[in-house]
Amino acid sequence: MIREPLIFEISAKGKRAFALPKLDVPLEKDALEGIPLRKEIADFPQVSEVEIVRHFTRLSQVNYCVDIGFYPLGSCTMKYNPKVNERAASLPGFIFSHPLAPEDLVQGNLEILKRIADSLSEIAGMDAFTIQPSAGAQGELTGMMLIRACLEDRGNPRKIVLIPDSAHGTNPSSAHLCGYRVQEIKSNRAGTVDLDDLSRNMTEDVAALMLTNPNTLGIFEWDIKKIAEIVHAKGGFLYMDGANMNALTGICRPGDAGVDVIHINLHKTFSTPHGGGGPGSGPVGVKNVLEPYLPVPIIKQSGSGYTLDFDRPKTIGRVRSFYGNYLVAVRALAYMLTLGPEGIKEIAEIAVLNANYIRKSLDKDYDLKYDSPTLHECVFSDKLQKAFGISNLDIAKRLIDYGVHPPTMSFPLIVPGALMIEPTETESKRDLDLFIEAMKKIAGEARDSAELLKSAPHHSYVRRLDETSAARNPVLKWEGSKTS
Amino acid sequence: MSYISLSDQDKKEMLARIGISTTEELFCCFPDEIRLKRGLRLPAAMPEPELIWHFEALAAKNAAARYPSFLGAGSYVHFIPSIVDCLAARGEFVTPYTPYQPEVSQGTLQVVFEYQTLICQLTGMDVANASLYDGASAAAEAVLMAHRLNGRARVLVARSIHPHYRETIRTYTKNVGVTLDGIRAGETGAIDLDELAKKLDQDVAAVIVQSPNFFGCIENLEKIGQLAHDRQALLIATVAEAASLGILEAPGKLGADLVCGEAQSFGLPPSFGGPSLGFMGCRKEFVRQLPGRIAGQTKDVDGNRGFVLTLSTREQHIRREKATSNICTNQALCAVRATIYLETMGQNGLKEMALHNFHKAHYAADRLARLKGVRKKFSGKFFNEFVLEFPKSIQGLNGYLKGKGIIGGLDLGSFYPELGNCGLFCVTEVHKKDEIDGLVRAIEEGLR
Numbered sequence: 026m027i028r029e030p031l032i033f034e035i036s037a038k039g040k041r042a043f044a045l046p047k048l049d050v051p052l053e054k055d056a057l058e059g060i061p062l063r064k065e066i067a068d069f070p071q072v073s074e075v076e077i078v079r080h081f082t083r084l085s086q087v088n089y090c091v092d093i094g095f096y097p098l099g100s101c102t103m104k105y106n107p108k109v110n111e112r113a114a115s116l117p118g119f120i121f122s123h124p125l126a127p128e129d130l131v132q133g134n135l136e137i138l139k140r141i142a143d144s145l146s147e148i149a150g151m152d153a154f155t156i157q158p159s160a161g162a163q164g165e166l167t168g169m170m171l172i173r174a175c176l177e178d179r180g181n182p183r184k185i186v187l188i189p190d191s192a193h194g195t196n197p198s199s200a201h202l203c204g205y206r207v208q209e210i211k212s213n214r215a216g217t218v219d220l221d222d223l224s225r226n227m228t229e230d231v232a233a234l235m236l237t238n239p240n241t242l243g244i245f246e247w248d249i250k251k252i253a254e255i256v257h258a259k260g261g262f263l264y265m266d267g268a269n270m271n272a273l274t275g276i277c278r279p280g281d282a283g284v285d286v287i288h289i290n291l292h293k294t295f296s297t298p299h300g301g302g303g304p305g306s307g308p309v310g311v312k313n314v315l316e317p318y319l320p321v322p323i324i325k326q327s328g329s330g331y332t333l334d335f336d337r338p339k340t341i342g343r344v345r346s347f348y349g350n351y352l353v354a355v356r357a358l359a360y361m362l363t364l365g366p367e368g369i370k371e372i373a374e375i376a377v378l379n380a381n382y383i384r385k386s387l388d389k390d391y392d393l394k395y396d397s398p399t400l401h402e403c404v405f406s407d408k409l410q411k412a413f414g415i416s417n418l419d420i421a422k423r424l425i426d427y428g429v430h431p432p433t434m435s436f437p438l439i440v441p442g443a444l445m446i447e448p449t450e451t452e453s454k455r456d457l458d459l460f461i462e463a464m465k466k467i468a469g470e471a472r473d474s475a476e477l478l479k480s481a482p483h484h485s486y487v488r489r490l491d492e493t494s495a496a497r498n499p500v501l502k503w504e505g506s507k508t509s
Numbered sequence: 510m511s512y513i514s515l516s517d518q519d520k521k522e523m524l525a526r527i528g529i530s531t532t533e534e535l536f537c538c539f540p541d542e543i544r545l546k547r548g549l550r551l552p553a554a555m556p557e558p559e560l561i562w563h564f565e566a567l568a569a570k571n572a573a574a575r576y577p578s579f580l581g582a583g584s585y586v587h588f589i590p591s592i593v594d595c596l597a598a599r600g601e602f603v604t605p606y607t608p609y610q611p612e613v614s615q616g617t618l619q620v621v622f623e624y625q626t627l628i629c630q631l632t633g634m635d636v637a638n639a640s641l642y643d644g645a646s647a648a649a650e651a652v653l654m655a656h657r658l659n660g661r662a663r664v665l666v667a668r669s670i671h672p673h674y675r676e677t678i679r680t681y682t683k684n685v686g687v688t689l690d691g692i693r694a695g696e697t698g699a700i701d702l703d704e705l706a707k708k709l710d711q712d713v714a715a716v717i718v719q720s721p722n723f724f725g726c727i728e729n730l731e732k733i734g735q736l737a738h739d740r741q742a743l744l745i746a747t748v749a750e751a752a753s754l755g756i757l758e759a760p761g762k763l764g765a766d767l768v769c770g771e772a773q774s775f776g777l778p779p780s781f782g783g784p785s786l787g788f789m790g791c792r793k794e795f796v797r798q799l800p801g802r803i804a805g806q807t808k809d810v811d812g813n814r815g816f817v818l819t820l821s822t823r824e825q826h827i828r829r830e831k832a833t834s835n836i837c838t839n840q841a842l843c844a845v846r847a848t849i850y851l852e853t854m855g856q857n858g859l860k861e862m863a864l865h866n867f868h869k870a871h872y873a874a875d876r877l878a879r880l881k882g883v884r885k886k887f888s889g890k891f892f893n894e895f896v897l898e899f900p901k902s903i904q905g906l907n908g909y910l911k912g913k914g915i916i917g918g919l920d921l922g923s924f925y926p927e928l929g930n931c932g933l934f935c936v937t938e939v940h941k942k943d944e945i946d947g948l949v950r951a952i953e954e955g956l957r
Binding site: 028029031032033040041042043044045048049050051052053056057059060061062063065066067068069070071072074077078080081082084085086087088089090091092093096098101103104105106107109111112113115116117118119120121122123124125126127130131132133134136137144147148150159160161162163165166170173193194195197198199200201202203204207244245247249250275276277278281282292296298299300301302303304305320341342343344345346347348349350351352353355359361362363364365366367368369370371374375377378379381382385386397398400421422425430431433434436450451452453454456480482485486487488489490491492494495496499500501502503 | 510511512513514515516519520522523524526527528532535536537538539540542543544545548549550551552553554555557560561563564565566567568569570571572573574575576578580582583584586588590592594595596598599600601602603604605606607608609610611612613614615616617619620622623625626627629630631636637639640642643644645646653671673674676677679680681683684685686727730731754755756757758759762763771778779780781782783784785796802803804805806807808809810811813814815817819820821822824825826827828829830831832834835836837838839840841842843845849851852853854855856857858859860861862864865867868869871872875890907911916919938941942945
């Protein structure tokens, strides 16, 4: 197998892949004087175009992706990313428009931002949305800032944010960045929020409860109305992490269930590609009471067209430059328009069908800690395989040998040795069956040939990597012959 | 059109295995009162041709994309070599998740490792992360990082930093006990060093400046660094126009302790402001406080080189509320584009591109400043942006230019009341001499 070198290792003085036309303006003599200039960019690559094309093509071939196959990462919603969305988002009229161009020359962009916000409000049952946050975590931070700003306006920002023990790690981190202390709320035996624990902790010092729904076990918090009442009775807000919105589209609107603020991940529910880690988009929706605090600007529609409104005295300010990851929003709107209202409802129906099909097909082979009904994902564990010395890591790595991407591992924390599986709605039965069959075979191998799992993967470009020494002796960039 | 891959027969078999007869039964756990009992009020489904026509019509409403434009101010038009679009559009880069399973993600991980190396080479930093959202949030993260590093609570923020960056810094710091104080710009357009020296005391965690700054002027990082370090404060250098790094000395070589900013100029079109590419690097000893993902080199069990996400104990999924940041999803695909772009431009191409920016901008500034009543507002050295003061309102002038099919400079009055009749112009390698001359003629007419 060819081991692809780092570009720096094939660089040689004088090679190039790009040239500019001749400079067509006269040089202003001495203009460069007095400026701290660099002589060269030390070790910066010098390679030919064909070398670059092969380099990236070969690197692309050692990446697994949704276009290749099943990618059941729980809570990540790795659905198919429609190609027409890419085409829409690459139209010159979108990509070459400058964010500070006069409003009357960017009416198409402003219309798209307004329509995506309005569509999300309809789907989530909220009053208004901002598209500015760049990803889910920034959406969380924005949402918590809105709550804080509103409470400050009422005279007391409060001190604590309640977060269930099944939440994503980003929730506590976002609450902390917003100046709050985090208090964990226990899950009950059914895998949902323990209402007694919630009531006990819900005091007038609490600003909000951050609730993921359906939660990370894939279980719908069916007491959400009661939860909202408990939180509201003490003057707090109900924040919903909408990362798992794929289970709810067209079925239930969080706003109708008492949610005050929600963020939605366009790169999950609305099919925009994850890009190997981004860009995402984390729009935040609010009820009217929090609308005055939204980041600036917001888009307004009037008889003469769309305008940017900066005159918002109560705004929390900006969370980034310009208007957010705009082209991600273009893709999401293209997706909604392709599907239409019935298609959007079908997302949830089929995502939940696929997940339950997997759950039912594997529940004899793997342990399911919670037996409550689940929606778009299910969380097994390695409990049965532990008897043979096999961990969820071994199972995950062995799946790679069978040509599928492993599920999310070791999360949520309340399920030791978790394997969190989210198939999404776009998979065929054949792909689901291939995964089920691989998981069953692995359960058998765990019993009969454990070594095969412990040394997996066997057929990948690299085999199991030493992550411990990577962290202990960090090598974070190419350092010439020192690292070759 | 739907993207469902199940036949009716498939559905029947799957429901049978689950032991139910309709998908409706899957939602039995929902209390009836919160079920949506009507259809969503959204437009009817559009087949692909209709969808594309629809979006083409929307895109056509953005005349801004067709006009010659002299806007910069944090979003820049540079030429993008063909191989950037071609390679970055590969499904293998576009459709994976964050590389949590390194054995099947070596493509993304190696590209990120190369990206981190390129950012270090350009900025003079020892380490760089895998990207942040954009320049503004990167600046905010840098301020929070400086506060964590030395525990001090006051940060001096140059007023010549992009207004969006300053607003974002304000939003991010407001609830965590960091206070901000501004440093004004002097006659040259660069920050007032006397005011800086006066405000620097033992409580100051960091000084943050942008270079080239929002007015295009190059800051004296060396001097600012000395002043900051004399008080054991950190210097954060932010870069909004990364193309400048092709010729300007690396901020790390001039004394910056943290370098952050916006790398949209490296292979990304303006895209109405996003997605773009936040970057951040720091000195080696600060790496445990660096926010965001980081790729590192290691070996597999056979001794082959491989790459993994590393130092994750800094991150939210391990440390929860004690994490260095809440960021997880970043701008990975934008970093892939930047890597392809930078490796294509290479040592010589990047420098030449930056020089073209410099000379074309200086040509434009010179010709415009010769017009009657027009003057360069600041005397400082600049890269590819400059501020001109006009004898009449910039709004009126821009309106005239728009009528001629040109987008003029940015009206600075809305950001800086004291710069009423001033416009911020940007000229890059994509502006042909004819277009620059056309701008000069049109402004001359507009001022008559």
